[in-house]
Amino acid sequence: DIVMTQSPDSLAVSLGERATINCKSSQSVLYSSNNKNYLAWYQQKPGQPPKLLIYWASTRESGVPDRFSASGSGTDFTLTISSLQADDVAVYYCQQYYSTLFTFGPGTKVDIK
Amino acid sequence: QVQLVQSGAEVKKPGASVKISCKASGYNFTSHYMHWVQQAPGQGLEWMGIINPSRGSTIYAQKLQGRLSMTRDTSTSTVYMELSSLRSEDTAVYYCARGRREGYNQDALDIWGQGTLVTVSS
Numbered sequence: 001d002i003v004m005t006q007s008p009d010s011l012a013v014s015l016g017e018r019a020t021i022n023c024k025s026s027q028s029v030l031y032s033s034n035n036k037n038y039l040a041w042y043q044q045k046p047g048q049p050p051k052l053l054i055y056w057a058s059t060r061e062s063g064v065p066d067r068f069s070a071s072g073s074g075t076d077f078t079l080t081i082s083s084l085q086a087d088d089v090a091v092y093y094c095q096q097y098y099s100t101l102f103t104f105g106p107g108t109k110v111d112i113k
Numbered sequence: 114q115v116q117l118v119q120s121g122a123e124v125k126k127p128g129a130s131v132k133i134s135c136k137a138s139g140y141n142f143t144s145h146y147m148h149w150v151q152q153a154p155g156q157g158l159e160w161m162g163i164i165n166p167s168r169g170s171t172i173y174a175q176k177l178q179g180r181l182s183m184t185r186d187t188s189t190s191t192v193y194m195e196l197s198s199l200r201s202e203d204t205a206v207y208y209c210a211r212g213r214r215e216g217y218n219q220d221a222l223d224i225w226g227q228g229t230l231v232t233v234s235s
Contacts, residue, residue: 049225
């Protein structure tokens, strides 16, 4: 199975400041045939199901605020919240769908400093 | 609107089985793959498996092979997840989630059910 790791485990950021989360896969999730990275990011608030934020490593899902952006390719990926809002307090997960055996990262908890 | 509605919470004894339903509405049920994801209390997300609602074919995570079964009923647009030989470690919230694109098994999960809590306790 492809193992996903995330860093940091948690971070606290002041309102309006930038939050950056890293995700690494144990093997490349870039499909050479279509040049797409099979990597998604989700946001999960307490007591709620996860919400899709980003797919293809950098494509924002419809309705997701543009303060959320993501980048990366191959094995290294980043999710950035450009100006943290109170509503962004949540756990963020990356997930690979390159393999038919999907795997999630362990999650990064984002709080307000 | 597109939604997935799951069945209610369950309490089971160790060794028993549980079967959870996930009813889809608002889209062509057979066109999108469906996944199940487990989340133990205070823990992260763990992918369990996928079912093709059109053909009924499945792929399961290796650690659940032999205990997990996913089925579907196209007449009611419902997928089912059955987990057998339950142990305390299976206590978790279970989510169904839809694959984003029609006809593709490898894609992000764009619509999620509300979750079903399964408690395994003697």
